[in-house]
Amino acid sequence: MSEKTKPTISEKEIKRLAEKSLTEAENFSEVEIIKKKYLEKGGLISQLFQQISQKRDLAQKKKLVAKVQEREKKSPEQDQKKDKLDIYREGKKVPLASLHPITQIIQKIYDIFLPLGYQVSESSEIETEEYNFNKLNMPPEHPARDMHDTFYLNVNLLLRTHTSNTQIRVMESNSNQELKVITAGKVYRRDEDDATHTHQFTQIEGFMVGRDISFSHLKGTLELVLKKLFGEDHPIRFRPSYFPFTEPSVEVDAQCLPCQGKGCNICKKTG
Ligand SMILES: [Zn+2]
Incomplete structure (x- = not known):
């Protein structure tokens, strides 16, 4: 020393x-x-x-x-007596913690997508306007870009409002390649916190780029994921919906688990 x-x-x-x-x-x-x-x-x-x-x-x-x-x-005899090892004695129980429910569901969904050939990719929660909005065809006049919806850190940096920044980053670094990507993570929006709203939540997002990929691939994949998550016979429903950045668009509903479709506070009486 x-x-x-x-x-x-x-x-x-x-x-x-x-x-x-x-x-x-x-x-x-x-x-x-x-x-x-x-x-x-x-x-x-x-x-x-x-x-x-x-x-x-x-x-x-x-x-x-x-x-x-x-x-x-x-004396050695005294030592032997004291150190006698009882292999049948019950061990000390150490209480184990468990993974956070959100982590568990993310892992469960990754486990569904990985055998389908998807790769997991994650990116930063702090993002530039360019990667959170511009490159996703969300021009400055898009409502999500309003200061009320987004946490800006400075003029250019913000807390990502969705996980779609991952799409752009993955596509840019793998140009002209077929892609199957799944991502999950925290996203942030300026919202009044109440029982059904929060300023931070978790999104899971997947995308596929390749030849001959059609809307039916999307429908089949969503059906598979919902069946694996909620069970083979769990009622689900597809309905056409408008999103300003994808065309055609669809929304998928699964029956409310607590009320089994009868309508409750959790599903806002929609079942
Ligand atoms: Zn319900």
Whole structure:
């Protein structure tokens, strides 16, 4: 070890020095310098803490050595009796935590898409306007770009409003290639938080690029995912819908699990 050992300094000495310097200080900047000297990382106070822990370590080591020496003195029979190993004794139970429900559902959905040949790709939650909006054919006059919907960090950077930034980044770095990509992650929108709205939520998004890919591939994939998630016979419904950036567009509904289609507060009485 080539590290230099610092001269030790007592707690009383530090207190005396600090008090002396503070009395002699003539203005705030001098007080600030004293504050740095004593309180900052590597300052005298933290050195004192280091000394204390070194002393404690040394005391513990001494204790341990004494214990071992004591044991060595004892007779071997006594030792055997004490160290008898009971392999049938019940082990100590350690409570295990479980994965967050959102992580569990993301993994479940990835597990459905991976055997279909999809690759998982994830990208940043902080994004530029270019990748969150412009390159997705969402021009500046698009309603989602209104300041009320988006958390802007500065003029150009924002918290992504959807996971679609991943699409652009993956397509740009794999141009002219057939792609099957699935992504999931946190997205942010300026919303009043209540029972059904939150300023941050999780999106899962997949896309496919290739020759002869049609709308029926999308329908088949969505059907498969819903069946795997909710069960073979769970009622689902496709309905035409308008999205300003995809054409044609479709929305898919699954029957509400808690009320089994009867209508409840969770599904806003839609079943
Ligand atoms: Zn319901």
